[in-house]
Amino acid sequence: MNKLIRAGIKRMFRLKTIYICLAVLFFIGGFDIIKEFLFREPGKSLPGPEGYLVSGFLAMVLLSAVLITSFLGSEHQYGTLRNKISVGYDRFSIYFSNFLVCYAAVLIMYVFVWLQTTLLGNLMLGGYKSSNKVLISLMILSFLAFTALTALFVMMGLCIHSKSVGSVAAVIAAFVIMLCAVGTVQLLSIPQYLPVEEIAEMELPGYERVPGDPAMVINPDYVGGSRRNTIEIVHDLNPMSQLLMVPEDADAKNIIIPAAELVILLAAGMIIFKKRDLK
Amino acid sequence: MEYILKTNCLEKKYRDFTALKGLTMNVPKGAVYGFVGKNGAGKTTLIRLICGLQEPDSGEFELFGVKNTDRGIFKSRRRMGAIVETPSIYLDMTAEDNLKQQYDVLGKPAYEGISELLNLVGLKDTGKKKAKNFSLGMRQRLGIAVALCGDPDLLVLDEPINGLDPQGIIEIRELIIKLNREKKITVLISSHILDELSKLATHYGFIDHGQVVKEMSAEELERECRKCIRLKVTDVNALAMVLDEMGIEYKVTDDNNADVYGSPVLSEITRKLDKYGCDLITAYEHDESLESYYISLVGGGSHE
Numbered sequence: 001m002n003k004l005i006r007a008g009i010k011r012m013f014r015l016k017t018i019y020i021c022l023a024v025l026f027f028i029g030g031f032d033i034i035k036e037f038l039f040r041e042p043g044k045s046l047p048g049p050e051g052y053l054v055s056g057f058l059a060m061v062l063l064s065a066v067l068i069t070s071f072l073g074s075e076h077q078y079g080t081l082r083n084k085i086s087v088g089y090d091r092f093s094i095y096f097s098n099f100l101v102c103y104a105a106v107l108i109m110y111v112f113v114w115l116q117t118t119l120l121g122n123l124m125l126g127g128y129k130s131s132n133k134v135l136i137s138l139m140i141l142s143f144l145a146f147t148a149l150t151a152l153f154v155m156m157g158l159c160i161h162s163k164s165v166g167s168v169a170a171v172i173a174a175f176v177i178m179l180c181a182v183g184t185v186q187l188l189s190i191p192q193y194l195p196v197e198e199i200a201e202m203e204l205p206g207y208e209r210v211p212g213d214p215a216m217v218i219n220p221d222y223v224g225g226s227r228r229n230t231i232e233i234v235h236d237l238n239p240m241s242q243l244l245m246v247p248e249d250a251d252a253k254n255i256i257i258p259a260a261e262l263v264i265l266l267a268a269g270m271i272i273f274k275k276r277d278l279k
Numbered sequence: 280m281e282y283i284l285k286t287n288c289l290e291k292k293y294r295d296f297t298a299l300k301g302l303t304m305n306v307p308k309g310a311v312y313g314f315v316g317k318n319g320a321g322k323t324t325l326i327r328l329i330c331g332l333q334e335p336d337s338g339e340f341e342l343f344g345v346k347n348t349d350r351g352i353f354k355s356r357r358r359m360g361a362i363v364e365t366p367s368i369y370l371d372m373t374a375e376d377n378l379k380q381q382y383d384v385l386g387k388p389a390y391e392g393i394s395e396l397l398n399l400v401g402l403k404d405t406g407k408k409k410a411k412n413f414s415l416g417m418r419q420r421l422g423i424a425v426a427l428c429g430d431p432d433l434l435v436l437d438e439p440i441n442g443l444d445p446q447g448i449i450e451i452r453e454l455i456i457k458l459n460r461e462k463k464i465t466v467l468i469s470s471h472i473l474d475e476l477s478k479l480a481t482h483y484g485f486i487d488h489g490q491v492v493k494e495m496s497a498e499e500l501e502r503e504c505r506k507c508i509r510l511k512v513t514d515v516n517a518l519a520m521v522l523d524e525m526g527i528e529y530k531v532t533d534d535n536n537a538d539v540y541g542s543p544v545l546s547e548i549t550r551k552l553d554k555y556g557c558d559l560i561t562a563y564e565h566d567e568s569l570e571s572y573y574i575s576l577v578g579g580g581s582h583e
Contacts, residue, residue, distance in 0.1 A: 003386030010383055011369075014376070079367040084384055086330040086363070087429055088356035278332040 001093040004084065008101035017070055018105055021063040022112055029056040030116045037124035048129030049121025050138075056113035057142055057243060058178050061149060063109065065170035068102045068153040073163025081278060091274045099154045099266065106150045110142070137246045144258040145239030149177070151262050155269030161279055181241035184231050188245070192222045237261075281308040282341075283433050283465045284329065289338035291324050291489075298324040300489035301338065306433075306467055306482070311459050313480030314469040315573055321489040322469035323364060326437045329467075330361045343432070357385075360431035362439060366422020370411035374402045374421050377410060381428040400424040400454060416447030423454065434458060436468045440475055452479055477569040487577035504572050507538040509565040510548075517555035521548060538565060 012018060029052045040046060075081045075098075084094050121127060128135055153170050160166035193216040199207060207217035223231060235241045239258040284306040291299040299321045306312045316322050327333045329340065331352070340347050345355040368377050378393045397403045400420040405413070410421060419439055426434060436455070440448045456479055458464045470476045476483075483500055485493045495503070509532075512518045518537055522529045525548070528540040539548075549559050 003384060006386075007380060007383030011380060014372070074369070074371070078369050079363070079365055080369060080380075082330065082332060082361070082363055082367045083381060083425060085332055086356060086359060086361040086435075087385060088331075088353040088359075089384075090353055277327075 001097050004089060004093060004097035005100055008097055009104060012071060012101055012105050015071065017067050018108070021067050021109055024063060025056055025059060025109060025113055026116065028059045029053070029113060030120050033117070033120040033124055046125045048127070049117045049125050050128060050130050050134075052121065053113065053117045053138065054244060056117060057145075058181070058240065060106070060109055060113060060146065061178055061240060062171065062174045064106050064146065064149055065153050065174035066167065067105060067109075068150065069157040069167040069170040070163070071102065071105075072098060072154065072157030073160075073166045075158075076161050076166075076279070077163040079279070085278065092270060095154075095158060095270050095273045098158060099151065099269075102154050102157075103147065103150045106146050110146055114139075134246060138243065140255060141239065141243050141246060141258070144255055144262070145243055148239055148258045148262040148265060151265035151269065155265055155272070159269060159272045159276065161276075177238060177240050180234060180238050181244050184235040184238065184241045185244040187223050187231050188228070188235060190221050190223060191219055192224070193217065194219045282306060283308050284340065284342055284467065286325070286340040287338055289325065289328060289340060290336045291321075291328060291333065292336055298489055299328075299335070299338075302486070302489060302491055304484045304491045304494060306465065306484075308465055309459075309463060310482040311455065311466045311468060311480050312482045312484060313476040314467060314484050314486060315471070315473060315476060315569075316469075316486035317471055317577070320486045322471075322486060323437055324489075325486075326361070326363055326435055326467075326469060329435060330359075330363055331356060332363065357429060358431055359433045359435060360423075360426030360429060361435035361437075362419075362422045362426055363435075363437045366418045366425070368410050368418060368421050368425060371409060373407055373409055374405045374413075374424070377421060377425055378428060381425045385429050387428075396424045396427055399427070399457075401450065414447070416443050416450060419443065419447070419451060420454065423451075427458070432463075432465060434464050434466045436466065438470055439468060440470065440472055448475060455479055473569045473573055483569075485573060485576050492576055500569065500572065504569070507540045507565050508543060508545075508562055509536060509538050510562050511536050511560040512552065512557050513560065514555065514557040517552060517557035518548075520555065521551040524551070535560070 032055075033049060033052055036046065081094065085091070118128075130138075152173065156170045156173065157166050160169060193210050193213075194207075196215055196217055199217060207220070210216040210218055235245070236254050236257050239261070242254065242258075282305045284304075286302055286304050288301040288303055289299050290297070290301055302321065302325060304325075314322050314325070324333070328335050328347075329342065335347070342352060342355040343358055345351040369380060372380065374397055375393060378396060379390055382390055382393070394403065397405075400423055402417060402421055402424065405417070410418060413421065423434075423436070423439070426436075439455075440451050443451065452475065455466055455468065459466050459479075459481075468476065468480070481497050483493075483495055483497070484491050507530075510518060512535060515531055515533075515535055515537055519529070519531060522537070522539065522543075525543070527543050529537050530540075531537045545559075545562055552559055
């Protein structure tokens with residue numbers, strides 16, 4: 001399998017796609033930090049770089065999908081998977097080596113996002129504002145999240161035989177993951193109660209007072225009951241969603257779920273890849 | 280005889296379609312084995328099974344003496360190179376990079392021999408030209424070079440001359456003959472272009488409806504394909520009467536032509552034809568082609 005990994009890594013870094021992905025990540029993270037620093041409003045305090053870290057991670061979801069499915073899809077498109085199977089590699093080795101190669105590429109993007117945000121953030125924005133606990137939680141969760149996402153996109157790239165179909169499916173999945181993450185975090189962040197002073201006097205009669213607390217009113221937009229339970233399940237299942245929540249609540253993470261997702265996706269991908277006839 | 284590949288009652292179904300129905304065949308060591316059959320006969324399915332791209336539903340095969348159910352089959356496949364349907368090459372890479380990539384896959388310590396391989400397949404001067412800009416023949420030759428990277432003892436080529444121009448066909452044919460004779464590589468080559476196959480195959484396997492209907496050597500085939508003399512006359516009925524009188528076996532092919540078997544004395548036939556006022560226009564020796572032999576074996580039915 002080492003030979004396959006070595007060959008895969010060489011091919012991955014021969015492709016322009018990974019360098020384009022890194023350039024896009026720079027424009028999304030690094031360039032924005034520089035812009036924020038250069039065009040800051042006088043007297044206004046600078047934000048911490050955490051936001052750029054999270055937006056870099058969100059961009060990475062889409063870029064990982066594109067990179068992995070184009071890398072693996074071309075194996076199907078050119079029929080070069082046959083060259084590996086017909087010279088005696090078993091499908092497990094081919095699948096797992098491809099996973100490791102793609103994971104190496106994703107890790108490079110991941111380290112790039114961290115390094116760029118940390119270096120430029122320290123130089124231009126005065127460093128992270130969050131506690132070490134939040135940063136460590138972000139690090140652990142993002143690491144696990146991207147491992148699980150790599151397993152998902154590798155499964156799509158190797159088990160869907162058409163490069164274009166695989167790429168489109170992965171990009172759609174990436175968008176669904178990102179939009180779900182943003183959507184669930186927004187819905188779950190809506191407070192249950194609002195302070196009276198935040199409500200305009202004319203609108204106040206429409207709000208229900210919190211029993212025993214005359215200074216607060218019940219927020220009608222608050223999502224509760226079974227709907228909240230469903231959203232919480234979706235939130236827990238989506239590591240990107242958890243990732244967005246960490247800066248607000250470092251204890252809200254559940255690392256077991258992305259770890260379980262990784263194992264399930266890897267196993268499912270290998271089983272499908274082993275069973276399917278190859279073109 | 281030593282066999283490199285032996286299959287026994289291989290079966291493969293795709294939903295309702297049975298591609299292989301108990302296929303049994305034997306590829307001798309050192310042969311250029313022509314695998315002949317019409318489209319949909321099961322040629323590519325068999326090649327896919329051998330290469331490990333698909334698994335048989337039942338039956339088994341032995342590659343270099345190792346059964347497909349044994350763990351050692353992966354090791355046996357290292358002694359094989361294959362092109363299945365289309366050449367498996369990275370179109371966004373040069374010929375040299377494609378070979379380097381396959382060397383890496385095979386774990387070869389250095390890139391020694393790449394220029395010799397490119398020279399062998401006639402792609403030495405392609406430089407930085409990417410494979411996507413190659414002609415079909417060049418891609419096919421690059422595919423063969425990739426298949427040769429592991430110094431295989433068996434080369435499996437699925438329809439290698441499909442879509443090639445006459446020059447490309449000649450180049451591929453010469454390359455296959457060279458590999459077989461100089462490098463002693465056994466070649467399994469599937470094709471439905473029979474005349475072309477007859478120029479290089481040393482053994483044949485005729486496949487129809489997922490079964491091998493006949494296996495034979497080129498010598499045996501030559502014996503089976505009877506030679507005859509094709510006569511063109513002004514009155515084929517008169518010719519038939521003369522040949523009947525002489526007790527010579529023949530087959531009337533159209534209003535003016537008949538194939539005459541055996542060793543007829545043409546001067547005698549001409550003399551007798553004169554009596555019926557019939558003239559002999561032409562006479563030439565004619566071989567029954569591989570094509571007509573194949574048709575006689577499997578029938579001339581339409582494709583399914």
